[in-house]
Amino acid sequence: MIESTEGDKIRVALVDVRAIFRSGIRALVESEPTLSLAAEADSLDAFLQATREEDAIADVVVLEIRSGDGPSLKDIQSLLVHKPTVAPVVFATSNDGPGLQETLLAGARGYLYADSAH
Numbered sequence: 001m002i003e004s005t006e007g008d009k010i011r012v013a014l015v016d017v018r019a020i021f022r023s024g025i026r027a028l029v030e031s032e033p034t035l036s037l038a039a040e041a042d043s044l045d046a047f048l049q050a051t052r053e054e055d056a057i058a059d060v061v062v063l064e065i066r067s068g069d070g071p072s073l074k075d076i077q078s079l080l081v082h083k084p085t086v087a088p089v090v091f092a093t094s095n096d097g098p099g100l101q102e103t104l105l106a107g108a109r110g111y112l113y114a115d116s117a118h
Contacts, residue, residue, distance in 0.1 A: 008034060009033075009034055009035060009036040010034060010035050010036070010059045010060060011035075011036050011037075011038035011057070011058045011059045011060070012025075012029050012035050012036065012037055012038060012058060012059070012060045012061075012062060013037075013038050013039040013040065013041070013047060013051075013057065013058035013060070013061045013062070013086075014026060014029075014037070014039070014040045014041070014061075014062050014063075015040075015041050015042075015043065015044050015046075015047050015061060015062065015063040016042070016062075016063060016064050016091075017042050017043060019042075021064070021091075022040055022042075025062060025091075026040065038057055038058040038059075039051060039057055039058055044063065044075045044078065044079060047061070048078075048079070048082050048083075051083070052082075057083070058083075058086055059085075059086065059087060060086065060087045060088075060089055060109075060110075061079060061083070061086050061087070061088050061089065062089045062091055063075070063076075063079075063088065063089075063090060063091065064090070064091045064092065064093060065090045065091075065092060065098055065103060065108075072098075073098050073102060073103065073106040074106075076088050076090070076103070076106045076107050076108055077106055077107055079107075080107045087109035087110065088107060088108045088109060088110075089108065089109060089110035089111070089112065090103050090108045090110065090111050090112070091112045091114070092111065092112070092113045092114070093114050100113075
């Protein structure tokens with residue numbers, strides 16, 4: 001279970017290049033009384049740069065992993081090197097990236113798959 005240091009709320013950071021994705025997840029986080037939005041960035045590098053002085057900025061970091069030029073499994077590992085207390089949660093919108101097993105072995109604590117066909 002993920003525990004927060006900020007009362008009963010779990011602090012969530014959103015990392016994704018698409019503003020519309022961050023907007024949707026932000027609305028979901030803000031509608032849930034047990035969650036709070038801790039940070040938002042359009043890339044993992046931007047998130048790490050903005051939070052480098054703060055060890056416990058978030059309990060959970062939601063990011064999309066995909067093949068090509070997007071975030072990769074190495075980004076999960078890099079996140080955990082810089083922020084070892086966070087729980088990376090991967091959001092996959094297609095099946096062309098790494099699968100569940102590879103993602104969890106890289107250090108993700110959760111995996112959400114959105115299949116637009118169903």
